[in-house]
Amino acid sequence: MARLTCPSTAQASTPGGSATWPSRRHRNHSLKREVVVRAAARAFNAKGFHNASLDDIAAALGVSKPTVYYYVESKEQLLFECFQAGLERIRAGLREVEHSPRPGRERLDEVVRHYAEAVASEFGWCMVRAEDQDLGPELSLHIKKLKAEIDRGMRRLLDEGIRDGSIEPCDTKMTAFAMAGALNWIAHWYRENQPMTPAQVADKFVAVFEVGLLPRRTPA
Amino acid sequence: MARLTCPSTAQASTPGGSATWPSRRHRNHSLKREVVVRAAARAFNAKGFHNASLDDIAAALGVSKPTVYYYVESKEQLLFECFQAGLERIRAGLREVEHSPRPGRERLDEVVRHYAEAVASEFGWCMVRAEDQDLGPELSLHIKKLKAEIDRGMRRLLDEGIRDGSIEPCDTKMTAFAMAGALNWIAHWYRENQPMTPAQVADKFVAVFEVGLLPRRTPA
């Protein structure tokens, strides 16, 4: 069996050479750990959490199963990391527009675009199709908190948009649920070889959410 | 252990007393089979497909595992039946409005209401959260066909609504995907004890889809 290869050891941004920076060995360790997590994400994506064995994941990496356990403590942890990696991308999108001066609707659109890209990514499956049931109580609770934070963020943007007049008044709870559902579901049908890029899908969805089904009198 | 109890043996509609109608015993058999399938749906709903064992399902019914196998041939088949039961409710909604003279948008709204009720039902989980991965190629293909039929039905309604002027022109493929995603996702968050009924949720969703986020000039 081969060694675990690092992903193009591209000087993983060493900000301030601060006091106790992990030795080169340690940096390799965490880089390789990421490689393992990504391989797990792909395996879960392809076969589902329960149908993807750790042997599968190890084989995909060209290493043996205990090597995987050398980098990660359990299968549950592996799922958790994937979960978190996906959710983090959405949270980043929310943070990015947090203090923007633009109207609520434009900021919400921006968040939708980030959201769609995250869900269409290799971690999309884990965020969306993995069951909380497969995580223990502690990790499950942690994920729930992250999801709740995302929900709050979207509702706040809706609220602000309504207040600044860029969004039609509506039930923000149900609207946020509907939007999140539509976006999450992308993970079920989007595939790499799709003709549309995630960004294009996102734009289409923005249009659907914005316009609505009822005909609009085009202002002559 | 107790016997498997039939659900209020309410004369399961014996249409034409045709030649080879199964004896009363057989009618009991299929009734009990339904009971087993529903118990499976609840178990899958509560613990997920892989975490719910056939022993669990049997225990919930107060019988032993081989009794379950007396009514259904495999766990896969059990999942398939749940899947199908849920999808059938949606298809029924589509059929109901098929030859209605009403405008496209109103018919689509009606379908959305049926859809939401189906997804909020005990079979909702199976339709939405179960992986195709867990079904063999034949059954998986069958489910795919049913899902494709539902998708076609929704797109057709959108097309007809656009043609008759009751729906704003849009990308019908993406719009159908977004609507189906939002509706499917209901299965993830809706719980029996929710203050809102499925019908109320459906109405809220209809409003979200119809109105859109962009402010509408209220026609003075």
Add this chain to the structure above:
DNA sequence: CAAAAAACTTACTATTGAGTAATGTTTCGT
């Protein structure tokens, strides 16, 4: 170079859970 730490391997254990064989017990038609 040699000792020590890190990275991996082979070869296991142990559990879980789907599915079955053989057998016992109700219920029904006659």
Add this chain to the structure above:
DNA sequence: ACGAAACATTACTCAATAGTAAGTTTTTTG
């Protein structure tokens, strides 16, 4: 009542797979 079909049980088999123990090779460092 009584034989047969239907219904249900106990007690298994068997495969898959998460996780581990103990040892081997590679790399780093003094």
